[in-house]
Amino acid sequence: IVDRAKDMIIRGGENVYCSEIEDILYKHPDISDAAIIGVPHKVLGEEVGAVVTVPPGSTLTPEELKRWVGASLASFKVPAHVRIMNEPLLRNANGKILKRELKALFE
Structure with a gap:
């Protein structure tokens, strides 16, 4: 409940x-x-952070990802912090993404 209670x-x-x-x-x-x-922020409380997996050889940049989201959503929903990875995201035995562990990427 701790991880999913605050999605x-x-x-x-x-x-x-x-x-x-x-x-x-x-x-x-x-x-x-x-x-x-959520990435902690001193003034706003939290900012949006995104961790994505792309295939090897992908040329996706954080700026392109922000534009992609910004084309569909309000500017305050666009991720301020982006990490692009080639390996799969961490998951538990049930297949749920371990968001708490991903937060460490932004510390």
């Missing part, structure tokens, strides 16, 4: 639902896996 980011008083952004990311042809997490 929402509160950024400067605005509610950002992780699944809404993840749905947009999964529509990108180069993204095979995606997770949205």
Whole structure:
């Protein structure tokens, strides 16, 4: 319950639902896996962070990813922090992404 109870980011008083952004990311042809997490911020409380998996040889950049999300969602929902990986995201035995462990990528 601890990990799934907070699948929402509160950024400067605005509610950002992780699944809404993840749905947009999964529509990108180069993204095979995606997770949205809250990254601590001193003023806003949290900012949106994205961790995505792309195939080897992909030329996707953080800026392109931000433009992709920005074309469909409000600017406060666009990830401020992006990590692009070639290896699969960490998952538990049930196949759920371990978002708590992914937060360490932004510390």
